[in-house]
Amino acid sequence: KNQVEQSPQSLIILEGKNCTLQCNYTVSPFSNLRWYKQDTGRGPVSLTIMTFSENTKSNGRYTATLDADTKQSSLHITASQLSDSASYICVVSAILIGSQGNLIFGKGTKLSVKP
Amino acid sequence: DSGVTQTPKHLITATGQRVTLRCSPRSGDLSVYWYQQSLDQGLQFLIQYYNGEERAKGNILERFSAQQFPDLHSELNLSSLELGDSALYFCASSVTQGADYGYTFGSGTRLTVV
Numbered sequence: 544k545n546q547v548e549q550s551p552q553s554l555i556i557l558e559g560k561n562c563t564l565q566c567n568y569t570v571s572p573f574s575n576l577r578w579y580k581q582d583t584g585r586g587p588v589s590l591t592i593m594t595f596s597e598n599t600k601s602n603g604r605y606t607a608t609l610d611a612d613t614k615q616s617s618l619h620i621t622a623s624q625l626s627d628s629a630s631y632i633c634v635v636s637a638i639l640i641g642s643q644g645n646l647i648f649g650k651g652t653k654l655s656v657k658p
Numbered sequence: 659d660s661g662v663t664q665t666p667k668h669l670i671t672a673t674g675q676r677v678t679l680r681c682s683p684r685s686g687d688l689s690v691y692w693y694q695q696s697l698d699q700g701l702q703f704l705i706q707y708y709n710g711e712e713r714a715k716g717n718i719l720e721r722f723s724a725q726q727f728p729d730l731h732s733e734l735n736l737s738s739l740e741l742g743d744s745a746l747y748f749c750a751s752s753v754t755q756g757a758d759y760g761y762t763f764g765s766g767t768r769l770t771v772v
Contacts, residue, residue: 579763584746584766584768585765585766586660586662586748586750586763586764586765586766587701587748587763588660588763589762632700632701646703648700648701648703649700650699650700651700
């Protein structure tokens with residue numbers, strides 16, 4: 544069964560610190576993996592999208608890594624800011640042409656950055 | 659502004675009622691996806707339309723239905739509402755029908771059933 548598991552469920556860090564969020568998946572065949580940031584009550588916003596051949600992608604202070612062999616991804620946030628407080632959602636896409644059924648969502652990690 | 663427009667932003671209604679949520683996709687996008695997000699839950703896929711035709715169905719209740727119009731906007735109809743239908747409803751749009759290149763979410767409609 545295609546699944547995406549994220550850990551931890553929630554995380555509290557101090558402003559300025561770094562943190563790493565994890566995503567493990569069992570989706571096959573794999574197409575790509577995306578990380579989204581969702582502010583409370585808002586729609587998710589894409590941070591990165593990585594295909595099988597990419598193992599690192601950065602977007603400002605956000606760096607995503609992908610290990611397709613172990614089926615793991617991480618999202619590293621450096622020098623956290625209060626505005627980083629949000630849920631971070633890992634989404635994995637299977638290779639199925641023409642159907643949304645190929646997108647499997649994780650439940651997200653809720654990050655709180657405290658001053 | 660993501661380019662995906664959802665209206666209304668908030669909706670409060672009574673049990674047993676029917677409501678319609680509206681989504682206008684980003685310019686040029688042909689696919690529209692609907693998601694439900696209950697409190698502290700992950701996004702649950704409901705249904706997808708591509709260029710006016712239903713493409714995929716997820717965990718959508720029979721009391722719910724949707725359609726995509728010729729101008730590509732979409733409506734999600736929720737009927738015989740129950741307290742448990744209270745949630746955020748998101749619409750997303752993409753150029754392709756497989757969302758292979760990612761898609762863009764709207765800011766959601768918060769539905770409260772009382």
